[in-house]
Structures are given as C-alpha cells and as structure tokens.
Amino acid sequence: MQTKLLGFNPQDLSTAGKLIRDGQLVAFPTETVYGLGANALDVAAVRSTYVAKGRPSDNPLIVHVWHGDQIYDIASYVSPLAQKVIDNLMPGSVTIVLPKKPIIDDCITAGLDTVAIRMPKSQQARDFLRYADVPVTAPSANTSSRPSPTTWQRVQEDMDGKIAAILCGDNCRVGIESTVLDLTEQPRILRPGVVTADMLEDVLGCHVEVITDPKSKVNSPGVRYKHYAPNVPMALELNGDVRKLCDYYDELTSKGLNPVLLVEHPDLFGERNTRPIGETDEAVAQNLFENLRLLEKQYDYIIASYSSRTEFAESILNRLVRSASHHII
Template identity: 45%
Template sequence: MTQYANATTQKENGTVLGGKLIREGGLVAFPTETVYGLGANGLDGEAVRRIFEAKGRPGDNPLILHVAKKNYVKRLWAHVPESARVLMDTFWPGPLTIVFNKSSLVPDEVTAGLPTVAIRMPDHKTALALIREAGVPIAAPSANTSGRPSPTSAQHVREDMDGKIDLIIDGGPCRYGLESTVLTLAGEPTILRPGAVTREMLEAAWGAIRLAPSILAPMKAGETAASPGMKYRHYAPECEVLVARGDPRAASGKICRAYDRRVLSGENAVIFATTQTQPFYRDRRCVIIGDRAEPATLCANLFARLREYSDAADVVFAEALPEEGMGLAYMNRLLRAAGFRTID
C-alpha cells in the first residue's frame, strides 16, 4: 500500500519516513523544482532495479543521482573536472544535471552499464531534506509510467504509481514543469537534454557548448543513450500529437486546416494555443498553454495539459516555438510527445 505525506506547507513533512524507506530499499516519490522524482537508494543496485520495475522502464535508460551537497560528487565521479566545479558553483542547487566518469561506488544499474554517471543537486527544500534524511544519493527518474508525460503534481504521480511504490510526498505543483538540463563533460561539453538552464546560460558561464543531434531528432539505430530522455518515445499521452512548424500565423493556418479535416471525420480534436495565437483559431476548441514571448510558461504547462487531454481528445495540435533559450527544451519535449510527427 502506498502511503502519502503532505509537504505543501511543512516542507520537510514526510522526509523522515521517506529517508527511512530509502535506506531500507523502498521507493519514494518526491517533489523537485523540475518534475516529481521516483527515488531509491542510488548505491543499492537491487533498490534501483525496483524503479525500473515500477515504471516499466527499459534497463538501458540511465538514471540521475540526486545529492544534497556539492562535495558529495567527489565520491561518485572518478574526479571532479574544473568545468564541473565552475558549473556547480554557478547553477547548483538547480535544474542542471552534469554527466562525468563514474567512480566504482556507483552501481551499473544506475548508469545502464555506461562508464559515466549523471548527478544533480535539486533546488527544492523537500527534495534536499529527503536526501539528507536518507544519507545516500537518491537515484530518481520522473515518477510516471515509462513513456507517459512526466508528473508535475502529486496527483499525476498517484495516477501512475499508486500501489506500486511505498510513499508519495506531495509538495504541490513543480516550478519549471519539465526535467533538468543534462550536460555531459565526458568529452566535449554537450547538452544531451535541454532544460531551464539554457545553452546560452551555460556558454556564459563556461564557453562553447554543443547540442546533441538527438535533441530535436530520433536517435539513430544502435546509438547509446547517455542520458535519460534520449532514446525512447517520451512524454506521450494516449492521444495523437501533431506539431505545426512556421511563424505563428503560418503554423496556426496549418493547424486550422488539419483540425477541420479531423473534426469533419468525427474525431475529437483540441489545439494547444498561445496568448498570441488564440484569436487565429476563432471558434475551434483550443486551450491557452502559455505566452510565446515567455517559453517558460509553455514548459510549465505542457505535461499537465498533455495528461489532461490524453483521454479527452483523439488528437492534439500544437505550435512549434523557435529552438532557442527555453524554446529548445519545449520543442524537445513536444516533438518526443508527438513521436516527431509534424504537419506539412
């Protein structure tokens, strides 16, 4: 039976119990500033395997270790490169995950057998309290059934994980609403998954940063996933998702034509609009998910809206954003939710 703790006002509520469960090999869902995580003892391979079982997650998809102190990375990486020190000092605690060569302390179950491990320090009081109470780094992917939209509220976690895990700690809605940026420093610095810490922010702190080709395209056959969120279809609702590229007026025109065809054929369609484009859709069924001038607002709402309309629509139409700043993170999640299907 899954237990529940309310940490929406008392931020450390449930963390003592959660820490005990983690030490004993249990699974605890907890809030972060990005999305809810499903945590286990990151130094216990058997406990980590329970995460994969609960989520139905493929075993070749690596996890992230969450720490409460920066200096703990010395135990988890083979050594700490200067670039990592600079970036940790600049962005930790916060939504940046750093990948580097792992130490022998890290189980292969965490890294999917890779020689590197991903680590981050969350910027959330409840998450940090839980890690401190556990006394170990917490391995945690998002707390959802594998492939579905990531959970940004405790209710989302309950929908997917009730009865499968030991504890859900409710910390209210997540601040950013999408997962952390993942940056590998094992080789040329490269963003593997974009997030709230943008390429522009990273380059201002350190220097030139590459983008992995798989950010906006499927991975090639046989390519190894060095980060969560790279290899498989992710963030997908039950309904179909289609993305329209182009400037706002051109994209909305494509959506209107496709929407009308689908509705005439008897399908239940909905449009994810922005404050700027909502007037273009007139009397068509649409929901405003944010402001194009502030991509963070779309990021914060995307997963929740995909869950809301998963069973309430046959098809969701969404507009593309410019692939820069947080628009890059939005497009990474949206295209994967759509299985890279676009409207021509």
C-alpha cells in the same frame, strides 16, 4: 501495496527517508518534474525503479544529492570545468555527467563508466534527500513514455499501488527535465533544458556543443526511447499557421474525431476546441506535461502549435516533437 501520501513535515520526511534506506521507492518533487526515488547504493531498489516505471534497464538514471560534498563520493574525477558548474549552477536544473566510482553500480549507468549527477534547486527536494541520507536515483515518476508528472496527483495516477510513498509537495516550477551536460571531455549538452548553452558558456568560458543526433547521446538519461506521449494521437505545427491548423482540425472532425488545439492564440480559432499553450516560454514549459495529461482525458486528438525560437524554446520543442512522435504538420 498501499502507497502512502506524505507531507513536508519532519515526521513524514523521516518516514520517507527511512523508506528509501529500507529499499523502497518514494516519489518527490523537484523544480523540474517529480522524481521516483530509490537508494542509489541498493541495487535491488534501483532495479525496482525500472519495474515500477516499465522502463528499459539500458537507460541510465540520474543520481540526486542534497549537498555538493556527495558528488565527490560518486564521481571518480571532477574536472575544473565540472567544478565551475558545481560552484555556479548547483543547486540547479542541470545534471552533470562525470566518470563514476565503483560505488555506483552498472545498473544505474546502463553499464557505462560515467554517472549523471544532479543537485536539485527545489528546497523540498533537498530536504527529502537530506533525510534520506544516501544518494538517490530518480527518473521522472511516471510510467515509461508518458508525460512527466509536475504535480503529486499525476504521480498518483501512474504510481498508486506500485511504490511505497509519494511526498505531496509543490507543483513543479520549471516543468521540463533538467539539462544534461556531459563533462567527461569537451562540454556537450546531451539533453536540453532550462539551463541553456549560452548560460553554460558564460560560466565555463568555452564553447558548449549541443548534441542533436540521438546516436551520440548514449550516456544521457531520458533520450533513448519514446517519451512524453499522451494517450491520444498528437500532431505538432511549428509556425502558428492558423489556416493550416484550422484545416487539419476540420479534417479530423470530418472523420468523427473530437480534436483540440493547444495554441498560442486561442481567440483566432472561432468555435473550435482550444486550450492556451502559454504566453511565454516559461509558461509553456511549466504547463506542457500537465496540459497533455489534461487534454488526453477530454479529447481524442491533440494538435499543438508553438512558434517561439528562443534558446529555451528549443528545449521545449525537444519535448513537443517527441510527445507528437515526430508527427509535424
């Protein structure tokens, strides 16, 4: 299969929309990461997503819409709390989990009676979804377990020859996946993101629980399996301890390895290989997956350090810990 590279002009958007309606896969940008789109009403198309990604089929998918009215075609019940999120935070980087209608097949929800729904903030994403004119499932457009792509070039690395087209849009501004909020009972964050618990509590006027036990996240996309891992080993340090980082780096070089330090203050590490992780939480998130994909091509071990403890930083740490396969030094 030859993967087409499409732009954001009416002709190419029309082509991308028709490909979706014809059961093909099209990658497209959102403000969080690039998604791998399929017609949510076409079971064969949805199942082909799992094949292209090498993703287990018992991992739910998020259904993307361009307009709020589509939510009521998908969800069997929209609670007053869910309506508050829709009215105040959508379009945005938040996914809501609601009871599903029969129109949504079990292959999307991994057999669950709930569906995850998102209306992206990205105008490019919503333009594509409008041209598709159907709800679109879209996990991140990468090979399963790899760092999520935040540029169309990274999508091409993983998906060239496997999917019909890539919409070559903007680099992703947020850089990590959406917050997943379960609203089937009391509000629970199943996957953290840029929309934090404090932000949700301000909108909802009630407590929002943040679930940290993986066994409690069975109805959330993107939390069940190994995620975000570069192709080289990775370790994570959480306090910005320069001495510890230097010692670990030097130990690796003594074994003949060529490591790199992905750190907050590269100037503190002398002649060692370094790359800045970012000066703000927003910069760290925006560049995290791109940094991992870049460094895996140049070095054979990544040592990351991140000491921020803001609420948004906890969402970033969620990705870093999993990228390092929970290897904390």
